[in-house]
Amino acid sequence: MKSTFKILFYLKRGAIRANGCALIMGRITVDGVGTQFSTKLEVKPEEWDTKANRATGRSNANKQVNSLLEEIKASLHKVYHEMQRRDNYVTAEKVKNEFLGIAETHETLLALFAKHNADVEKLVGISKTPATLQKYKVTYNHLQSFLKDKYNVTDISLKEINLMFINDFEVYLMTTCKCGANTTAKFMQFFKRIILIARNNGLLVGDPFANYKIRLKKVDRGYLTDEEITKILKKKFVSERLEHVRDIFIFSCFTGLAYIDVKNLTQENIRTSFDGNLWIMTKRQKTDIKVDGKSSVSCPLKPSDSTPLK
Missing domain, CATH: 1.10.150 (DNA polymerase; domain 1)
Known part of the structure; x- marks a missing residue:
């Protein structure tokens, strides 16, 4: 999101040091809200240009001060732009803390x-x-x-x-x-x-979903009547492929298995159980729940069948 960003350097004139120098402070402002920090640099008050925000004169000491101030400004701009790219919002306090190395680790x-x-x-x-x-x-x-x-x-x-x-x-x-x-x-x-x-994993303390409820609407999926299933069973199709599709669909109707579970069935899943009848023994792919279902009387599975359903 767009925001205004300003950096200002000024002297802490109310606390002149024994050497006659004043500490140079920095002020970061984002959207009109500011925060201060110490640059750890100092200069004599008479050698400070308030309008230019820099030390005056040609002494090596003041040249070094100005060079370091430019480096601080460049680093702050880098932190600000990175924070704009990464975070939902930017504040002067967040920019200062990250610049000073006391910002929290940002897991995204x-x-x-x-x-x-x-x-x-x-x-x-x-x-x-x-x-x-x-x-x-x-x-x-x-x-x-x-x-x-x-x-x-x-x-x-x-x-x-x-x-x-x-x-x-x-x-x-x-x-x-x-x-x-x-x-x-x-x-x-x-x-x-x-x-x-x-x-x-300790990356969040609170739960942002605490006051949010996920709502699923109940859907009436309808169903086929016995007469409709009988019509499908007796329907003659123009190709063997469509006949095969029809058979699989009817098989799903009688067994209650989802398409993916029928797709995964093999001959090994059709077993003779304790009562001497053929049973489907498999697991639902979606829930991994075991399924033990007796084969339908309307659609018997014979032991001689050798073609896998998969």
């Missing part, structure tokens, strides 16, 4: 998010799915675009994330990104997961 949102996504990518095929990784990546991209659009920054300190930031991101998803209510809620869940990681 997107840096933590990127590390998290890299960890998830390593776990794909072990405990994470490609779909989960993709959702985290899309959430990251939306946050990156939001920071650029709203604050014109490439990242933000975790300590600067508050309820207003969260609400603004939600509005951004629903307006600029044109996401539906439930899609927005899902993105906010992934965002909240990163904040939880930050809190668990």
